[in-house]
Amino acid sequence: MKDSLLNSFRNDVKNSNADSFPLYVDSFTNLWDYEFGSLDDLPHDVDALVADRAIEYGLME
Secondary structure (H helix, E strand, O other): OHHHHHHHHHHHHHOOOOOHHHHHHHHHHHHHHHHHOOOOOOOHHHHHHHHHHHHHOOOOO
C-alpha cells in the first residue's frame, strides 16, 4: 500500500503545475495520515515536497 501511494504521488507531482501541485500534496498528506497515522518516516524526496507545501501555509520555516 505504501509503495503504491508513494509512486502515485510522485507521478502526480511530476505531471503537476502550479495550480494542481498544492492539491496533490494536500490529498496525499490527508490520505497518508489517515492510513498510517502520521507523516513520520516519509521518504526524503516526498518529505521535501510536503515541506514545501507546509512552508506555503506558514507551518514551517
